[in-house]
Amino acid sequence: MATTRTTPENIDAYIAAFSPEVQAILEEIRSTIRKAAPDAEESISYQIPAFTLGGVLVYFAAFKKHIGFYPPVRGDARLEKAVSAYAGEKGNLRFPLDQPMPHGLIERIVKLRVKQNLAQASAKAGKRRS
Template identity: 55%
Template sequence: MERSFKNIDDYISVQTPEVQILLEQMRHAIKKAAPEAEEVISYNMPAFKYHGMLVYFAAYKKHIGFYATPTGHSEFKEELSVYKQGKGSVQFPLNQPLPLDLITKIVAFRVKENLKKKST
């Protein structure tokens, strides 16, 4: 039976200590780019909302999944090309440092995109 999470703290608390550190780094990078974004759980994974959904992320056995769909991935296609990708996702291996500056840039892009949609 899959556990349902109430909030991001709850989600992070069930991970191994090593993964908790990575998830907190991810969270901090997202908040840096979107300080007004709301933390939510969506599809049972951590997500951030600001005038619509911005990004999601999740812990897996060997990677952190990052979802900045649809445009966050296509806009940063070249920078993300060194990572394994799926439809609308990118995988950051647990045995490598997270690309925190890139994550921050992607989130900032998504914030601008959502604000632009809001104003039209």
């Protein structure tokens, strides 16, 4: 028999569903993302927290032994190398819960995604004007 998960109403509701220890980690990740992309909007997408700015910046989710962080890092070789230790299948990142969260890396990833999304939006706007 399949179980159904209910979609949380917002990121606060998503975080509230976890143990206090995991809640603290999720709030720190949320704060790191907010600091790196203060204009991003919070939402729930695919039943997990998402931040958007000119498209999806990042998603994150808590699992039994790790925090999943999506989408895969692309477009910055140095950053790709820095996150390679956390890469799971398909390139999505897995930050183990029994290790300190790499907030510096998370911040770098979000800033790269902001830059990529804004460049993509600018390119689309340029095409429309042509």
